[in-house]
Amino acid sequence: MKLVRFGEIQREKPGVIDATGVLRDASSIIDKWSGNALDDDSLARVRAAMEELPIVDSSPRLGAPVCDVGKVVGIGLNYRAHAAEAGLDVPIDPIIFLMAPTAINGPTDDIILPRGSVNTDWEVELAVIIGKGGAYIAPEDALSHVAGYCVANDVTERDYQLNRGTQWTKGKSADTFLPLGPILVTRDEVPDPQNLHLELFLNGELQQRGHSADMIFTVAELISRVSEYMSWQPGDVMITGTPPGVGLGMSPPQFLRDGDMLCLRINNFGEQCARVRAAQ
The missing domain is CATH 3.90.850.10 (Fumarylacetoacetase-like, C-terminal domain)
Structure with missing residues (x-):
């Protein structure tokens, strides 16, 4: 699975790129790609719902793929x-x-x-x-x-x-x-x-x-x-x-x-x- 954060600076949303290269919005499942959202259970939940996630039609800016990094x-x-x-x-x-x-x-x-x-x-x-x-x-x-x-x-x-x-x-x-x-x-x-x-x-x-x-x-x-x-x-x-x-x-x-x-x-x-x- 490929994780991204997309949108304007400091207003990015969590997203995933599916197997066909399509960007999908994962914000209905997780708030942001940080902390416990990156553990195996959270990633499995997003993976299981992949085909139901809404497609992002535009080509938005991509930010760093993780945020709120502790160190x-x-x-x-x-x-x-x-x-x-x-x-x-x-x-x-x-x-x-x-x-x-x-x-x-x-x-x-x-x-x-x-x-x-x-x-x-x-x-x-x-x-x-x-x-x-x-x-x-x-x-x-x-x-x-x-x-x-x-x-x-x-x-x-x-x-x-x-x-x-x-x-x-x-x-x-x-x-x-x-x-x-x-x-x-x-x-x-x-x-x-x-x-x-x-x-x-x-x-x-x-x-x-x-x-x-x-x-x-x-x-x-x-x-x-x-x-x-x-x-x-x-x-x-x-x-x-x-x-x-x-x-x-x-x-x-x-x-x-x-x-x-x-x-x-x-x-x-x-x-x-x-x-x-x-x-x-």
Whole structure:
């Protein structure tokens, strides 16, 4: 099943895209795609009623597929080749950082550069949305805690991240810095999250191409390891690291400028395209 949120900013409704690609309004069954609405029972209820849900005739804007997110957990340097291009050692334990949920942005909404920023970078990533909470989750049980997956762009201001007290949260939490979507693909349609292709295009040119099999720590391992430090709650989001090809790794480094266009893809998760704009 493919979940979306559609409509004007801050007025989005929960929707689903059926097997024929038709958008249907799920607001008669659930209020919003967040929290316990993402657990197995709620998703099964929506799935069972799919053919009865009203069709949305227009082609509305799609927002991030989840809302009211409690926390966003980021994983750093989770692809060996990306660690190499950054000149950093491969971690022996996952690098975990938190991002402000207010960074979440719609998949086609503008990405706003912070005032004075000249070092903002791109990172295509697989996002994992938690459907069932828990702590001290065993790796073999971890994927049962997943509601689904979507495309994420972990936009990062490198100067803030690396030169202002080494607090990664500073470089990753600006408003609009975490575009998600356009769709959340439920886990039953993703039998192996380590078999996904990731791509990012800047102004039509391929910059990043990777495969989730190259992760240092698998999705299941990450869910388990993070749960040793904090409990997962329904609706939480985890982004799982980026493959090589970021601007910081170029010689010389290349960063985003006003007017740039970023397009990201992961398998059948839909395409995310957003324009970069300078803050006013």
